[in-house]
Amino acid sequence: MLKKAFLTNSSGIMCSRVFGFLRDLYTAHILGAGMYSDIFFIAFKFPNLFRRIFGEGAFAQSFLPSFISSQKKGAFALSVLGIFACVLLVLGLLVWAFSEEVTQLLAFGFDRELIALAQPIVVINFWYLELVFIVTFLSTLLQYKHSFWVGAYNTALLNICMIGALYIGRDRDLLQIVYFLSYGVLCGGVAQILIHIYPLYRWGFFKLFCVGFGHLKRLLSPSSAPIHLRKQTQNDLKSFFKQFFPAVLGSSTAQIASFIDTMLASFLASGSISYLYYANRIFQLPLALFAIAIATALFPMVAKAIKNAQTHQALKSMKKSFWFLFVMLWGCLIGGIMLKNEIIWLLFEGGSFHRSDTLMTANVFAMYMIGLLPFGLSRIFSLWLYAHKLQGKAAKISAISLVFGVVCSLALMWDFGAVGLAIASSLSGVMLFVLSVREFGLRKFWGIMAFPKGWLALLVLGVAEVVVLGGFLHFFHIA
Known part of the structure; x- marks a missing residue:
């Protein structure tokens, strides 16, 4: 079950990231790394942050336990959907009404002219929050039936729609292209929702919604709702929200750090936001492909084993997953740092994205990669909590x-620019790993680390990769 779920999640993430890289390649080719690309990335940063946080487990880790234990699953699910949808609708209207203030909050360093250009772009992209929550909610329901493929593959539709929007608007001026790209985000959100319809019908969720709607009508009518039913639904919702907010913060450190970096980068030279965005996109690939995919598959197994007092079985599954993840991320770390220039050149250079942009983005990417191991491995130990x-x-x-990461960012950004922000992000990852291991328990941690075959695999892989890539760079390198 773990292997099948991991492969489904991993292949879906890979498909999505391939289209994501094509999107970024096309964006870099058309918009380059300058004022207009900075405007779009600022506007897209918050909804994209929201998508990553929700889509990478924070919602599912809170919702599923409460959904499973709920006696009236339909009523509970619709209540959660209604509450979030209403809150996000109100939030979207507030962003529309106070777009200038929100844009200034997202980009402290933008001048008045840039703020005026970015305001409507921010409002358009903000409506994606409503859509992406619905997508996450529906995908989580399907996970209850062990159906992972829709949640794994649906993000590709967002990237496809954005690529289509870029293609349609490619011959217009840069600001118009940014508008086309923003509307492409909304079209992608609608497409992501639509792909869930048939699986939801197949697994009988529409019947569940109908029954749940009936229960909600009774709950909203004080004269017909039994007291115990109302209390049960209220307790389910309290339990969910009690777990939800800590889970959001607990599983989104890397994403929130990246979001803060983007805000701080608005004080730096033009293009800094774009360098961070492109570099972070590549950094997120191995993190999602291995760390997030295996954590998503591992969590139900560990939770079930602990619930059944099978601690040894839970630790055994964690140790196996830890070493698989360690080896995979170790290989990505070495390859990413050694081939930093070549990777950015291959993916982005061309059109409005120049060699100087390649070298700057490559340096930022290398500093992000230092944090790959701590950010990735800390997810294994977070599952225990x-x-x-x-x-x-x-x-x-x-x-x-x-x-800690924000303090490091403020200390490093003025001397090292965007590179300093990336270094600070990696230092934040190291702190996250150290604290997670301490909470997990040093004795259990050393039990996982005591695996000679794993250390031998790391050594052999590291030496072989350095030799092979060193030979490759001797004949071909970007400078």
């Missing part, structure tokens, strides 16, 4: 590492 319903402790750990 979530399985024990210690979302509060996980949130505290994330908050400490996040504050």
